[in-house]
Amino acid sequence: MNPGMEGTPPRILVILPAYQEERSIGGLVRSLRERYPYDALVVNDGSTDNTGDAARGAGAIVLDLPCNLGIGGAVQTGFLYARSRNYDVVVRIDGDGQHEIDDIPKILEPILAGRADAVIGSRFLGETGYRGSIPRIFGIRFFRFLVNVTTGYRVTDPTSGFFAINPRLVAFYSDHYPSDYPEVDAYILMHRLGARALEVPVRMYDRSEGKSSITAFRAVYYMVKVTLSFLINRIRRFG
Amino acid sequence: MNRVTILSIVVSAALLLYILEMVRRRKLREEYSILWLFGSVVLLVLSLKKNWLDSFAHALGIAYPPSFLFLVGILFILLILIHFSIAISKLHQMNKKMAQEIALMKEKATGGTSGDPSIGP
Numbered sequence: 318m319n320p321g322m323e324g325t326p327p328r329i330l331v332i333l334p335a336y337q338e339e340r341s342i343g344g345l346v347r348s349l350r351e352r353y354p355y356d357a358l359v360v361n362d363g364s365t366d367n368t369g370d371a372a373r374g375a376g377a378i379v380l381d382l383p384c385n386l387g388i389g390g391a392v393q394t395g396f397l398y399a400r401s402r403n404y405d406v407v408v409r410i411d412g413d414g415q416h417e418i419d420d421i422p423k424i425l426e427p428i429l430a431g432r433a434d435a436v437i438g439s440r441f442l443g444e445t446g447y448r449g450s451i452p453r454i455f456g457i458r459f460f461r462f463l464v465n466v467t468t469g470y471r472v473t474d475p476t477s478g479f480f481a482i483n484p485r486l487v488a489f490y491s492d493h494y495p496s497d498y499p500e501v502d503a504y505i506l507m508h509r510l511g512a513r514a515l516e517v518p519v520r521m522y523d524r525s526e527g528k529s530s531i532t533a534f535r536a537v538y539y540m541v542k543v544t545l546s547f548l549i550n551r552i553r554r555f556g
Numbered sequence: 557m558n559r560v561t562i563l564s565i566v567v568s569a570a571l572l573l574y575i576l577e578m579v580r581r582r583k584l585r586e587e588y589s590i591l592w593l594f595g596s597v598v599l600l601v602l603s604l605k606k607n608w609l610d611s612f613a614h615a616l617g618i619a620y621p622p623s624f625l626f627l628v629g630i631l632f633i634l635l636i637l638i639h640f641s642i643a644i645s646k647l648h649q650m651n652k653k654m655a656q657e658i659a660l661m662k663e664k665a666t667g668g669t670s671g672d673p674s675i676g677p
Contacts, residue, residue, distance in 0.1 A: 384651075386652055394655075
């Protein structure tokens, strides 16, 4: 898989899942489109505010889900779109401005060069200056251990939602993607496919608008659910 | 016949008739009624044939026969609840696929130009 070698530029789709982001999504889409020739796809996850129109107004392709599916279901809708339109690379970034869009080329480069099937942005590689709360750091360390022990991938940021994948993974994720908190699970899926995954350093920020989908109470549920579905995916059949 | 026997016969017979009536009126689908029908028949038989209950309990080493009835009831409820969890998971999956399909079709139909925010709650 080596898109872009036949003279035509690779077709790249940036997926931005968004829920109640009417205040920040427009600006984010605009700066993406000013900087890059990529298609921006906003998956509006059943927002009750004007997220969809704000994204459309800024020039994004918008998929309006009729109800809230959660982050995994929303991102998967983007994969389904990408698969039907045969994009060469799919980038997924948060719709709330947490991910530094200047770092997108770093995420794309190994896939375009054919060196990786998936490239995941890590806030812990190199000098990225990320500081998180103690429970969050604990959770990340726990999942780092889980992924490293069970898959052999050497991962520093297992919960990163800033990544790029090639069409093979897009096709697989279109059929099999966890409903909520999908990032850790994705390592098992990649492992089962024998995909080459690579981390690159990126910058991430605290949220500017809205509130994080992970509250203190949900953190425990998050840990248990992800661990369970991670271990189940180890022994599951994929038809 | 003592009063508790009559009571349990009446209750399990009423349950059986109620389930049948719900299926007849199409308020309960056949596939979901099977476990309920099976459960109410078992309850009815054990109420009518008290000596069967006693001998089952004796064979299993249960000293107090009515507790065998409780055991049967609890196992049956457990089975039904698992059945429901599976049914809900299936509906969840179908619901997700439909929502995704609707979003993709809406985008295709409008070319992504017209503003049509969700009709959600």
